[in-house]
Amino acid sequence: AQSVAQPEDQVNVAEGNPLTVKCTYSVSGNPYLFWYVQYPNRGLQFLLKYITGDNLVKGSYGFEAEFNKSQTSFHLKKPSALVSDSALYFCAVRVPLGGATNKLIFGTGTLLAVQP
Amino acid sequence: DGGITQSPKYLFRKEGQNVTLSCEQNLNHDAMYWYRQDPGQGLRLIYYSQIVNDFQKGDIAEGYSVSREKKESFPLTVTSAQKNPTAFYLCASSMQDRVFYEQYFGPGTRLTVT
Numbered sequence: 395a396q397s398v399a400q401p402e403d404q405v406n407v408a409e410g411n412p413l414t415v416k417c418t419y420s421v422s423g424n425p426y427l428f429w430y431v432q433y434p435n436r437g438l439q440f441l442l443k444y445i446t447g448d449n450l451v452k453g454s455y456g457f458e459a460e461f462n463k464s465q466t467s468f469h470l471k472k473p474s475a476l477v478s479d480s481a482l483y484f485c486a487v488r489v490p491l492g493g494a495t496n497k498l499i500f501g502t503g504t505l506l507a508v509q510p
Numbered sequence: 511d512g513g514i515t516q517s518p519k520y521l522f523r524k525e526g527q528n529v530t531l532s533c534e535q536n537l538n539h540d541a542m543y544w545y546r547q548d549p550g551q552g553l554r555l556i557y558y559s560q561i562v563n564d565f566q567k568g569d570i571a572e573g574y575s576v577s578r579e580k581k582e583s584f585p586l587t588v589t590s591a592q593k594n595p596t597a598f599y600l601c602a603s604s605m606q607d608r609v610f611y612e613q614y615f616g617p618g619t620r621l622t623v624t
Contacts, residue, residue, distance in 0.1 A: 436617055437602075440614065
């Protein structure tokens with residue numbers, strides 16, 4: 395079965411410290427991976443994606459993610475956390491449904507709390 | 511939240527009533543989606559549509575219905591048959607492209623049924 399796992403419900407980090415939000419996946423074929431962020435009572439905002447190529451993907455707001463095929467992981471990282479980064483983060487994987495049809499499978503989300 | 515609007519932001523209904531959630535996009539995307547979000551469960555796909563006048567059931571379609579009469583619009587009806595309708599509902603759209611596939615989300619509608 396195709397799935398995405400976010401093993402941590404919450405990650406706490408001090409402002410200015412590096413942060414990592416973990417994601418592992420299980421898909422058949424080449425994975426297309428995504429990270430989204432959600433602020434309270436808002437929709438999801440796209441951060442970055444991995445399709446192919448360089449394993450280190452750079453995205454919005456200084457975030458980056460590292461694709462590791464052997465570990466089937468796609469961890470989200472940022473060198474220096476800001477209080478404003480506090481939000482709910484979702485990892486997702488694209489699942490083809492046939493032809494040009496696709497859907498995204500989302501992880502359960504990780505709440506990032508950055509303390510001042 | 512891009513070019514996707516959802517209305518209303520908050521919706522309250524009595525049990526046994528049908529309710530329709532609005533979703534409109536001006537991104538010229540062919541594909542549109544409805545998700546339900548519950549605490550600790552991530553997002554679950556209710557229905558999706560790849561083209562006007564065509565839509566498919568997602569993973570949790572029971573108790574829901576949709577229509578796609580216009581490219582810009584994809585309304586979701588939560589029927590009285592949905593056993594646990596209280597949730598946060600998110601609409602999304604995307605290009606029909608293998609590479610540029612990221613979905614863009616609306617701001618969501620929080621439905622409370624009592």
